[in-house]
Amino acid sequence: MTDVNLNSLRNQPDERGRFGMHGGRFVAETLMPLILQVESSYRAATTDADFARELAYYQTHYVGRPSPLYFAERLTAHYGGAKLYLKRDELNHTGAHKINNVLGQALLAKRMGKTKIIAETGAGQHGVATATACALFDMECEVFMGEEDVRRQKPNVDRMRLLGAKVHPVTSGTGTLKDAMNEALRYWVANAETHFYIIGTVAGPHPYPQMVRDFQSVIGKEARQQIMDAEGRLPDTIVACIGGGSNAMGLFHPFLDDEDVTIYGVEAAGKGIPSGLHAASLTGGTPGVLHGNRTYLLQDDDGQIIDAHSISAGLDYPGIGPEHSWLHDMKRVNYVSATDEEALDAFQLCSRLEGIIPALEPSHALSFVGTIIGDMDKDEIVILNMCGRGDKDLGAVLPMLEERGKL
Amino acid sequence: MTSRINTAFANARSEGRGILGVFVTAGDPDRQTSEAILDALVDSKVDIVELGMPFSDPMADGPAIQAASLRALKNGMTLAGTLELARGFRQRHPDTPLVLMGYYNPIYIYGVDRFLADASDAGVDGLIIVDLPPEEDDELCEPAAEAGLDFIRLVTPTSNEKRLPVVLGSASGFVYYVAITGITGTRSAAADTISAAYKRISAVTDLPVVTGFGIRTPGQAGEAASLSDGAIVGSAVVEIIADTIGADGNGTPETVSKIAAFVGDLADGVAAAKG
Ligand SMILES: Cc1ncc(COP(=O)(O)O)c(C=O)c1O
Numbered sequence: 001m002t003d004v005n006l007n008s009l010r011n012q013p014d015e016r017g018r019f020g021m022h023g024g025r026f027v028a029e030t031l032m033p034l035i036l037q038v039e040s041s042y043r044a045a046t047t048d049a050d051f052a053r054e055l056a057y058y059q060t061h062y063v064g065r066p067s068p069l070y071f072a073e074r075l076t077a078h079y080g081g082a083k084l085y086l087k088r089d090e091l092n093h094t095g096a097h098k099i100n101n102v103l104g105q106a107l108l109a110k111r112m113g114k115t116k117i118i119a120e121t122g123a124g125q126h127g128v129a130t131a132t133a134c135a136l137f138d139m140e141c142e143v144f145m146g147e148e149d150v151r152r153q154k155p156n157v158d159r160m161r162l163l164g165a166k167v168h169p170v171t172s173g174t175g176t177l178k179d180a181m182n183e184a185l186r187y188w189v190a191n192a193e194t195h196f197y198i199i200g201t202v203a204g205p206h207p208y209p210q211m212v213r214d215f216q217s218v219i220g221k222e223a224r225q226q227i228m229d230a231e232g233r234l235p236d237t238i239v240a241c242i243g244g245g246s247n248a249m250g251l252f253h254p255f256l257d258d259e260d261v262t263i264y265g266v267e268a269a270g271k272g273i274p275s276g277l278h279a280a281s282l283t284g285g286t287p288g289v290l291h292g293n294r295t296y297l298l299q300d301d302d303g304q305i306i307d308a309h310s311i312s313a314g315l316d317y318p319g320i321g322p323e324h325s326w327l328h329d330m331k332r333v334n335y336v337s338a339t340d341e342e343a344l345d346a347f348q349l350c351s352r353l354e355g356i357i358p359a360l361e362p363s364h365a366l367s368f369v370g371t372i373i374g375d376m377d378k379d380e381i382v383i384l385n386m387c388g389r390g391d392k393d394l395g396a397v398l399p400m401l402e403e404r405g406k407l
Numbered sequence: 408m409t410s411r412i413n414t415a416f417a418n419a420r421s422e423g424r425g426i427l428g429v430f431v432t433a434g435d436p437d438r439q440t441s442e443a444i445l446d447a448l449v450d451s452k453v454d455i456v457e458l459g460m461p462f463s464d465p466m467a468d469g470p471a472i473q474a475a476s477l478r479a480l481k482n483g484m485t486l487a488g489t490l491e492l493a494r495g496f497r498q499r500h501p502d503t504p505l506v507l508m509g510y511y512n513p514i515y516i517y518g519v520d521r522f523l524a525d526a527s528d529a530g531v532d533g534l535i536i537v538d539l540p541p542e543e544d545d546e547l548c549e550p551a552a553e554a555g556l557d558f559i560r561l562v563t564p565t566s567n568e569k570r571l572p573v574v575l576g577s578a579s580g581f582v583y584y585v586a587i588t589g590i591t592g593t594r595s596a597a598a599d600t601i602s603a604a605y606k607r608i609s610a611v612t613d614l615p616v617v618t619g620f621g622i623r624t625p626g627q628a629g630e631a632a633s634l635s636d637g638a639i640v641g642s643a644v645v646e647i648i649a650d651t652i653g654a655d656g657n658g659t660p661e662t663v664s665k666i667a668a669f670v671g672d673l674a675d676g677v678a679a680a681k682g
Contacts, residue, residue, distance in 0.1 A: 030563040190589035303516030304463040
């Protein structure tokens with residue numbers, strides 16, 4: 001029996017790719033035929049048992065899924081409140097959640113007969129994951145990365161090159177993720193017939209926000225099962241950081257209809273929301289249209305996009321996936337923020353107390369957890385998406401910690 | 408009432424030639440020079456003026472027009488400022504069709520109804536919005552039609568037989584054939600590609616079809632205009648601005664005179680290639 005629950009928050013988007021007023025397909029005509037083709041191919045793939053089986057095979061044997069749900073005993077004791085569990089997606093092959101989505105899209109590209117891949121990357125994790133999948137499936141890989149990010153995430157640039165990808169440094173704008181996405185889209189417009197664009201987050205034109213969410217939902221599905229196994233019940237609170245919002249959508253989506261689960265998405269507050277130097281599109285932005293969809297954006301009153309600022313290259317983006325914008329409008333998810341300094345402290349705390357060096361991105365989420373968990377009851381449960389590991393950030397973080405006399 | 412756009416095509420046709428359209432970005436490099444450039448385009452016999460609405464993230468544009476947008480924004484141009492430029496243009500040039508070209512976000516933020524009212528009132532004839540495919544027609548295309556503004560569609564080499572009727576269904580004014588799969592100002596199209604596309608598109612619509620993207624010389628403009636109903640030149644004109652601005656980032660007398668001379672050559676190229 002198919003039970004279509006009209007009140008469910010889990011059956012978005014509509015056939016136009018809309019999540020409420022957000023989402024859609026705001027792209028140049030050159031790309032439309034291709035986007036429609038991606039959509040129909042994706043729809044066919046979702047009902048194909050072979051596709052599911054192949055993806056599951058690689059998730060298990062190549063990525064190492066399921067990732068553990070780990071009870072963080074020392075952080076829990078440190079905060080002195082609810083129990084904190086970490087969903088350990090930083091243990092995935094390539095060190096972040098990005099590979100979950102990339103394998104899905106790469107297999108879809110393969111089904112569509114495309115062997116040339118384009119990707120944008122901020123922190124370099126999506127670029128590395130894409131370069132990895134391209135090596136695995138014998139595809140050509142072109143990665144667009146802002147020059148500022150090339151500098152601050154150098155280990156990932158080296159990894160991509162080693163994996164055989166071509167990295168294009170992007171100099172326009174502030175040389176960060178937004179500009180990399182512009183350039184990747186331009187390259188795609190020029191190579192629409194031959195190339196598949198693997199978008200790294202739940203943004204872009206329909207069907208990307210839906211498709212990326214579906215591929216990342218493996219995180220939430222596993223976490224649900226794992227917490228039932230460990231505690232016999234659902235968590236009280238789940239938390240994830242938000243750049244474009246893919247690791248967060250992946251964790252949140254399977255829990256959206258569980259009214260008793262409180263959900264927090266943590267944006268990057270950079271040097272603080274009042275400073276204007278941040279990347280908190282929901283906290284500090286307004287709805288607009290960029291990169292193929294309508295969503296909350298950092299922009300001025302003339303509709304010009306304002307550059308984002310964050311210590312974390314993966315969160316340094318002036319937009320957010322349209323489904324988050326909708327969940328914000330619906331007030332289902334609480335969107336909050338953490339500053340650069342707060343993330344740095346959480347980065348160090350997690351390293352010292354758990355022996356887990358987190359990426360700067362989930363350090364934002366952990367920092368926020370620190371502000372609420374101490375006041376929760378000891379029998380309550382919090383799950384944090386530890387969506388990436390911090391090796392890539394050492395070059396940027398160590399000098400900052402030393403400068404502050406913290407190391 | 409015959410629209411300015413229709414009249415421009417009819418006039419060119421009666422002279423046995425295609426139209427010449429030129430794209431410049433509003434407020435590039437500065438407001439005053441931009442106004443003088445617009446006047447120079449009309450003096451140099453441009454048939455249709457395309458005025459770019461600057462946007463911080465022009466996803467379908469190459470380096471030349473990206474830089475033009477940034478110059479204009481840096482010198483304070485806004486969508487409201489663009490509409491003022493349009494209004495002034497219309498007062499000085501009652502007959503030359505003026506089409507605004509750009510991206511949706513600044514319009515969305517300005518407010519669609521307010522924008523359409525102000526654009527109509529300023530004497531704008533049509534809109535080309537790069538990131539609004541027919542799938543999003545209720546955003547701007549339908550309200551624009553109600554406001555009496557043409558919504559000019561971009562057709563690309565990827566617009567296949569199934570796609571063409573969808574794209575052209577709500578088109579008005581003319582059809583802009585993007586001759587290359589790519590962004591503005593990067594490469595140019597071969598003659599046989601243009602002819603084949605013209606045939607394909609004309610089979611689906613009665614609207615005039617003009618060719619643009621990648622046309623850089625009077626010869627290419629003449630060829631494209633003879634193989635279709637007109638040629639549009641953008642990056643090659645905008646590059647003259649980049650090459651002639653002063654150290655302060657503003658235009659110089661050379662900016663306007665060089666553009667006038669180049670556009671005059673383009674018009675001669677189009678006139679010479681009667682087809
Ligand atoms: C570890 C990690 N977390 C989070 C992000 C942000 O992306 P998203 O919000 O799509 O998960 C990135 C992006 O590079 C990342 O590398």
